Amino acid sequence: MTQSRAPRADAVRNRKKILTAAGGQITAHGPDVGMDEIAAAAGVAVGTLYRHFPTKTDLVAAVVAEYVARVADDAEAALARVTDGAGRALDELIGFLGRVVEQSVTDRAVKAAAQTLGAEPGNRADEDRAGWAVAGLIRAGQADGDIHADVTVNDIYLLFSTAPTDQPPAARVRWLALVTPGLTTQARQAKS
Numbered sequence: 560m561t562q563s564r565a566p567r568a569d570a571v572r573n574r575k576k577i578l579t580a581a582g583g584q585i586t587a588h589g590p591d592v593g594m595d596e597i598a599a600a601a602g603v604a605v606g607t608l609y610r611h612f613p614t615k616t617d618l619v620a621a622v623v624a625e626y627v628a629r630v631a632d633d634a635e636a637a638l639a640r641v642t643d644g645a646g647r648a649l650d651e652l653i654g655f656l657g658r659v660v661e662q663s664v665t666d667r668a669v670k671a672a673a674q675t676l677g678a679e680p681g682n683r684a685d686e687d688r689a690g691w692a693v694a695g696l697i698r699a700g701q702a703d704g705d706i707h708a709d710v711t712v713n714d715i716y717l718l719f720s721t722a723p724t725d726q727p728p729a730a731r732v733r734w735l736a737l738v739t740p741g742l743t744t745q746a747r748q749a750k751s
Contacts, residue, residue, distance in 0.1 A: 574611050576601040582622050586665055590619070624685065626666050630659055631685040634692035641699050648700035649743055655696070656715065657735050660722040664731070700743075710742055 566574075580601035584592045594615060598608040612618035637655045640646035693712050700706030718738055723730050 570611075573601070573603050573607055577603060577608055577611055577618070578622055578625055581618050582625075582666065585619070585622065594618075626662070627689065628685045629662070631689035631692065633658060634689045634696070638692040638695045638699075641696060647705070648696050648703055649705035649745075652693070652696045652700055652706070652715075652742070653735070653739055655693070656718060656738075657731075659719060660724060660731055660735070663719070663722060663724045705744060706742055707744055714742075 577597065581597050584597050584600050588596070594608055595605055597618070598605045601608065608618075612621060634655055637646070637651040641648045641651050690712050693715050697706055697710055697712065697715075701708055701710070723734050726734075
């Protein structure tokens with residue numbers, strides 16, 4: 560029986576450097592950026608890149624999966640603040656929505672590349688974690704009387720898909736102000 564060894568520290572570092580460089584290069588240059596350029600940006604040999612990621616689709620899938628894991632971590636942290644009494648569910652949900660939209664501004668090209676290459680995040684567990692935490696925020700907000708009873712996780716995902724990630728920051732702030740009343744039972748406050 561063979562035991563699998565933990566990856567060497569340099570292999571772990573190289574993988575992280577490659578993922579970081581890939582995200583930056585795809586964001587800066589689009590999905591057609593070459594593996595050579597990604598390896599150079601990561602400061603590794605092309606062979607090292609291919610040992611970690613045999614195809615570009617594998618690399619893009621890993622970058623997207625890393626993004627999904629960050630979103631899941633953020634959603635769970637927001638729910639933990641509500642559970643611990645350190646935040647209100649509505650505020651945490653709106654804050655989460657705003658953070659994901661802002662992250663999507665820079666990661667938009669990475670997600671487009673994933674669609675172009677047919678890559679799917681390999682870890683469905685992170686998607687499930689995010690959905691579970693968002694559902695918890697919604698339930699808590701509904702229990703507080705702050706979130707409409709018919710709001711669902713799918714509604715939040717729909718909002719993500721309509722976010723103006725290609726617009727300037729002021730437009731994204733305005734978008735969030737406009738969609739918030741659709742989630743909340745609170746009356747919208749007019750700007751003076």
